Amino acid sequence: DARVTQTPRHKVTEMGQEVTMRCQPILGHNTVFWYRQTMMQGLELLAYFRNRAPLDDSGMPKDRFSAEMPDATLATLKIQPSEPRDSAVYFCASGLRQQETQYFGPGTRLLVL
């Protein structure tokens, strides 16, 4: 049963600390997305990659967020330094060439104190 995996599932940290979230896309999928979900804003696209190349990261605060795909089986989202307003659930999703079929991971629930 192919699925997107994300680690960690939960993270509590203090303001100013670095946070790294990891995602393993479904094998064979060439597009990877990072989303953030909050009660107020809903699901927001932060960045996405196709064939490991970043295509759009306009949704990310550039000064503190960075996203990379070191290889086809790993995507990372890093926040440095973290702030309380970054508290949210971060989802990774993967898909094939067309974006209409995206498969979401279980999310990383981040709390920044």
Next chain:
Amino acid sequence: QKEVEQDPGPLSVPEGAIVSLNCTYSNSAFQYFMWYRQYSRKGPELLMYTYSSGNKEDGRFTAQVDKSSKYISLFIRDSQPSDSATYLCAMIGAAGNKLTFGGGTRVLVKP
């Protein structure tokens, strides 16, 4: 005004009733329309996917798209308590850029 509007609910129905959900949108470039289901503390799960206007049926689920009115719907027949979740609509243009989500409607099916 958001590009995609969706009533947040909650929508409470008795078991066996038809659940009716909808979204309106403003961007006429949207061509692909999706419905996702999200259980509490889980990731969204793709339920239905339709291209352009028309109907699509899959088991108890029917998705409708009316591009002339910029309105999409999802119907759940014979609703079950296990259908209790948040339902998000999503759409994207033919150019395949960003998927735009509605805010989600929370549905509660009471036994």
